[in-house]
Amino acid sequence: MTWTDKRRQNVYWTVGGNYQRRYQGEGDGFDAAESGMIDRAFPKNRLANFLAKNTENVSNGKDMNAVARILALQYTKADLYEERPGIKAMAKDAYKARYRALDFLNKRDMAQEIEMQYAAYRMGKPMSAGTFLEPLMRKLIAGDKIKNEGEFYDYLARLWREHFHVNPTLTFEVEKKIEDKETPPPPDQPEPKKKRRQIVETKAEKIEDKDTEIIESAEFSGVIRDTSKVVESDASITRTRADSEARTLNRVRKHYGKECLSPAKTKKIESAIATGMHQGMRLHVTKGNFEQDMGARFFEDQILAQRQETEAIYEKDRHIYERSIFELREIIRKNLLDDSSQEAVRAANGAVDTGLLWRHVILGDDRIFKKNSFEQENSFAVDILVDMSGSQQDRQAEVAIQGFLIAEALTQLRIPTRVMGFCNLFNYQIIRIFRDYKDDSKENREIFSYKASGSNRDGFALRYVFNTMEEIESDTKVLIVLSDGMPNDLLSIGLDTAKGSVVDYEGEDAVYDTAAEVLQGKLKQRAVLGVFTGEDKELDQERLIFGTDFVRIKDLERFSVVVGKYLKSVVERLQ
Template sequence: MHKDLTEELSIEDYKMELENRIRNLLWTVSGDFLLDVKPDVSLFLRSKEIALYDGIKQGAFARYFDKNLLGLYLVKKIYLDASETELTGLTQLCIEAAVGDRICEERPGVRRMRKKALEDILDQEYENLPFYDKLLDRLKIAVFRDVLTGSVQPLEKKLSAFRDQIYACAESRDTMELIWIIDSLYNAVIDPDFEKKNGSLERVMAVTLEELTEFGWEDYLNEEMYEEALENYVEKLTDRMTDIEDSSLTQDMEEKRKVKNKITVISEEALQKAHTYVELNFGKTYLTPAEEKRMNHLMCRGIHGDCSLYFTEGILKNPVRDNYQYQYAKRLRNKNIWIYHDKHRIAKRNIAILTELLKKALVIRSENQEVLSDRGTIVPSRLWRIGRSCEANLFKRILRGDNTDFVVDILIDASGSQMSRQGDVALQAYMISSALSNVDIPHRVMSYCTFWDHTILHRFREYDDPVSADEDIFNYVTSSNNRDGLAIKAAGYSLLQREEEKKILIILSDGRPYDVIINRPNAKNPAPYQGKYAISDTATEVRRLRSQGVSVLGVFAGEEKDLPAEKKIFGKDFAYIRDIGNFSKIVGRYLTKQLEADN
């Protein structure tokens, strides 16, 4: 652990150093020290060279071209029904061609960094998902390989002609020339009918700001941009123009034109790609195909009928390969461990208090009793009964207390909304698990999040695992959405299969169930899983488990404004931890009440 802590501290220092380096590179290359700099330090998790080269290219582009003019063109083109993802992807490739060689000639030291950045992108993006059937991706691969080999490689005639147009960007004298090439390529490569349907470049540039302001941007923006003002959208779009990496490996799988009321209809082929992504980024499943099919058949019904369950022990335990997500998960584990060390005194005190509370509650159950028996240790004073009594009971036995009447499940919300609290949530789960381990109560710990139609249940420890398994909770990583009702239903099903008489489920969540619906073709689209609809479904699953004898406690790990939703879901049995120092007392009170009630 101490080694991991040292690594985490060095990572934080490294990130700060990297941000400064990117900022300085961008200013130096652009020659404009007043330039608004936005270093993407998150890229360093993928590759140092990608992050640094991204900063260099931002500076070079700002030096040679007008990014605001190009950004405005993109917005206008999208307004006329161009695909945002493909237009920005093509623009990024053209900008790479326009400034890549120029900056390498001026600064030869950049050449090695550029090659390594492009090499890392090819390795990370195009080894992961089968995107080779897309013309734009094939062009991107061809351009990158030319840079890496140092010469123009043979290519089929049609693709070669498009690549030549991209390379013509290097000769662009101003931004409008670059825009003309991008527009012409889009109409040829992405949408050959665009000009016929929506007009030429002249029509695109003639779109007024008034038209843009009045336009319904919700049809085009992703979830993060939803309901943002036009100027913010333009700013975000221009920030993405120079990116050569795919900021989200799932964007090409999303068919944005089919989005309506946040319900997305996708093909079976795309669903298969989603499953590949899940396996690569969340780790292999520990279920057999038959077991997985059975669980999905049992659990994914009703409003969850178009969903899937995916059971894994995480990418750190069962990776497909050592990819970006694997390295990212390692760094987040280090961060969680660092938070534990930072608060280790509070954590140890909470674990000790909670352990003591549980021991007291179990004292009667765990008390040893001495009874007479027909086997055990002989009692000399009772030997006279031999031949005189049919119930001699010449021996004594010790009946040891049995704690196995209790079993606990801990379920942790691992959606993206928990990212800012990730370390603290992991710490809370770890404290409960450690205390339960100390008193030998069997318990399981899992987290849940939802990506596309997959609700991922990440198992950190199984019921009867040794104490050492508690540390696997620090593998907790947050991402994507959360379909709380389905996750609780699945966890509850496994819990109900246990033989213990008293079953307890502890759920650490933020009271905000939310999932973008993903539907297979010809499926009946239910309402979006959010707001009252999602809260009602989650509360129903909690009540259903309680009616089957499971005690359910909600531990609130969210923002105060979401407390009313948490109360609707869990009723009176929920705990709001304002101060982590009081964690053991609040959770301990609930657990001891359950243990004593059974007694």
């Protein structure tokens, strides 16, 4: 398996849970997973700051850093293995490769020797550390018994003092960890208003509650269960799977909100679309309403913080965006609606119809004029589908604003418009409904709650949209997809194999599947337009998926003209 920078970054994000940070290493997915777990255990760069404070100005700083990393690996490996069974299966081979690379060196410094001895331990090979390093290695391996972050720093400081020459004036203190417990208000006082941004920053430091710390992605996910217990009967297997499924659904709710469809309707849609390479996938359709739970509030506050950031960017250039909305609205009205939605009717004023003069003379009917009347029931319905995967992290505000501009232009023309975001968590396809066809236009601003996380199974999301398009009656149905042309959903690493087999969704297979679903939509007489939000190197994949029916917006000031032109062309092909 070849690990590109993007795939390593996705693994790091998934395990670490913080999409604001970047993976700095050059290793494989296993290394990215280890680094993500360490950074999650020491949020806000606390470990990095602690190391910088104490090792930058000493000659043996490299060796001290090596000790710190190995101790951190021991401290976090149990949690990593518990959450990611697939990672545990990769460990032996990963450490065997590290051992061979270090053993091949003709000359090793102390840091490399420490790392090689640790690799030998992790691959089950006896260590040969010698009398000098053997006591240090024993103490490092005992790091898996450390109970919390504060104890970690104390233990590390003690190791440094015992085995290295360090400046006695160096400080081994770490900034006091912010408590994550909330103090409830007295019973006779109302609950104080929360400062949303502060909640986001404070709770990000939480370590003990895994559900609030992980922003999961099916790209590198697993259903959590205790694999050390042997299940002996069909009844216990069924019970274990049901418990695992319930835990998974609970975490999905915490991350994205409660489901808005009934279980019966969800099952019906799943049975229709979860076939082929999507067999075993589940649906979670939500409007972003969260449970009253600390873990859920953490993710709700993250979404709110991103919404505030997006709204601030929009307000800064509101005049530009409002002009784009007006221009796009007029382009759609003139090119797509005038011919189909206006008809000549008799009226008491307007242009005289000479063929109706007799009615005035004989019947006294004043309605002898013709004028155009806009039909109340529009013949168009539009769906806007937005990729919400973690690869959109760097352009969240831009993507949300593009979706908003299109939705505003359409709804001002009273065109039924639905806006949805999609991403994946575990074996769940998340569909976030920002606005439905008949919602009030004020719901358009819900698009600003767009937040990127997880992975993306584009073909399955398209199946959902085409399936549910039937709920709205219109002559012409249009789908506009905002994506980066990078469908990617890895499930094999970390997925509980006893739960079922959902195949990985990556590479050419994922691109061709997405392209096939776009083609199926077009064969059903659906107009499909892609709005490309990715990078230059991904253009070929976008072109393969949408053919010539996609547009790339580099300048938002020309957004309306470009989108309007391409939207007109894809619709005209159906007429």
